[in-house]
Amino acid sequence: MSLVRVTIQTEDFDLTEEVAALRQGDARVGAVCTFVGTVRDRNDGQAVGSLELEHYPGMTEKAIEAMVDQALARFDLFGVRIIHRVGLLAPQDQIVLVAVTSAHRGESFQACEFLMDYLKTQAPFWKKEETPEGSRWVDARSSDDAALARWGIEASNS
Template identity: 55%
Template sequence: MSVLIQEDDFDLASELTALRSGNSKVGAMVSFVGLVRDFSHNETIESIYLEYYPGMTEKALNKIIAEATERWSLINVRVIHRIGQLFANDQIVLVATTALHRGEAFAGCEFIIDYLKTAAPFWKKEQTREGSQWLETRDTDVKRMEHWHNDTVRKSA
């Protein structure tokens, strides 16, 4: 289980190879890569800038990984989140999970990315031609996260 917060880009193939290497029990691997879009709210985005709270952010991410692992018996998890200035098509985040079966790997990955979108201490500022603005969590992301608080969403994979 690992969390990295960095300015540098990551190589998806290398990360996935490392995640599963040395464990012959892995039967499924699921990954999510978030990318910078060039539009938001009908405006063209020139760039985004991401900040985080060192120490607190890693602790929060490790806590959610522990919860995901408890719920779905994940074998391994890798989270990489980039910070600094990013442009259209840049990779922002990687969440990758391994498990014995695909259902657990999918559920764990989805749970972790939903948490990242709503509760992880990252701040994102969009730069457009009209200026810049700090973004707030969208209501749709909050609703997605709310369904994980329902105990019936445990081990259903």
């Protein structure tokens, strides 16, 4: 049975604590792969002073849980932990954690990358950057859609 937890939160997270909880008591785990995304101070050549993320509570968690179901169907995983922050964030703040456990590294690496590609294009978040020129909404990137397409999935925002 898999351990799956998806959390949307404003507060920061501790990578060490999250990985320890994901691995706890599961001697089958031979591999843990994590991805931590952080807020950059530049985007598309412009300085970024802050990033604000909005979402629809309930809907966002369900969408991410559906992504996890896809990962569990594709890869032999024991556990999945996804945390995505919302609210006002500053450059260098942690924004997202994807952590997976499996018996072998190949499954973990692929599943972590798959989930991040999926999150980047399909998770219902709205991002607004504050730049010296004012506020702007962050649009989807074609490179993110291409990353998802390599898994045989067409982005629904295309």
